[in-house]
Amino acid sequence: MHPTVTQADEKKMAKIYSAKIARTYFTQRRKGTFVNDGIVNPALRSLVGDVTRKSVLDIGCGFGADAKYFLRNKVRKVVGIDVSESMVALAKQNVRDARATFFVSGVYSLGVQGTFDVCVANLVFSQVKDISRAFRSVARVTKKGGICVFSLTHPILSAQGGLKGRMFNYFNRKLYNEYVPTIGAAIPMYHHTTEDWSKALEENGFVIEALREPRTPKRLAKLFPDLYRMFSYRPNALIVKARKIKRG
Numbered sequence: 424m425h426p427t428v429t430q431a432d433e434k435k436m437a438k439i440y441s442a443k444i445a446r447t448y449f450t451q452r453r454k455g456t457f458v459n460d461g462i463v464n465p466a467l468r469s470l471v472g473d474v475t476r477k478s479v480l481d482i483g484c485g486f487g488a489d490a491k492y493f494l495r496n497k498v499r500k501v502v503g504i505d506v507s508e509s510m511v512a513l514a515k516q517n518v519r520d521a522r523a524t525f526f527v528s529g530v531y532s533l534g535v536q537g538t539f540d541v542c543v544a545n546l547v548f549s550q551v552k553d554i555s556r557a558f559r560s561v562a563r564v565t566k567k568g569g570i571c572v573f574s575l576t577h578p579i580l581s582a583q584g585g586l587k588g589r590m591f592n593y594f595n596r597k598l599y600n601e602y603v604p605t606i607g608a609a610i611p612m613y614h615h616t617t618e619d620w621s622k623a624l625e626e627n628g629f630v631i632e633a634l635r636e637p638r639t640p641k642r643l644a645k646l647f648p649d650l651y652r653m654f655s656y657r658p659n660a661l662i663v664k665a666r667k668i669k670r671g
């Protein structure tokens with residue numbers, strides 16, 4: 424397995440997720456966060472379902488939060504890949520289990536060996552420019568009959584250029600920068616339409632089995648009042664479960 428970060432947008436992400444940012448993200452996430460822990464993870468994990476004795480590829484694994492969850496839930500093996508060397512280093516420190524391995528790779532080339540029952544990408548693909556290419560690569564490493572479950576910034580939100588933006592032309596696949604408090608920096612995000620996601624999956628032998636637009640739990644109203652208000656009338660995230668029906 425070799426580091427395979429070759430494309431311009433991946434190189435940019437690898438640079439952004441520096442040691443300082445990886446550490447900030449790790450520290451902030453441990454405090455419990457609105458988007459990841461409050462909204463996205465419960466929905467994503469429920470769509471992944473039972474992972475007992477399964478093999479899981481965690482694309483854009485960050486510091487290994489989901490890997491830890493899968494290991495607690497009796498996964499056979501989990502491989503985490505991430506463009507950021509610093510994130511991978513943190514994941515290695517944070518997750519010490521013989522069933523887990525982590526290495527540096529971007530999603531376009533995925534230098535992993537073998538195929539997986541489950542591929543997960545949690546809040547990663549909104550940072551990927553060419554999603555057709557990304558799913559071509561995911562299809563190559565997903566077993567026939569296996570699933571890919573991923574979460575993203577909801578297109579209704581990316582179409583307005585993030586939280587503080589204004590609605591622009593929905594059909595304009597625009598790049599925008601979003602300040603993410605848990606990361607402590609502005610991150611480049613790509614707006615893709617809902618149809619773009621669907622087509623990228625179709626073209627690569629996946630069928631969509633389930634979509635979720637999770638509502639914000641009431642318990643977060645006190646902790647994050649402004650965000651709670653904002654997301655009580657529109658979704659923050661879209662979670663997709665797709666099954667690979669054709670051999671890659």
Ligand SMILES: C[S@@+](CC[C@H](N)C(=O)[O-])C[C@H]1O[C@@H](n2cnc3c(N)ncnc32)[C@H](O)[C@@H]1O
Nearest residue numbers: 436440483484485488505506507529530545547
């Ligand atoms: C918002 S963090 C999410 C981390 C993790 N999935 C989680 O939920 O805890 C996004 C992660 O995706 C990684 N990333 C961004 N673009 C990527 C790409 N093209 N290939 C692989 N990883 C990528 C970043 O380095 C970062 O660790």
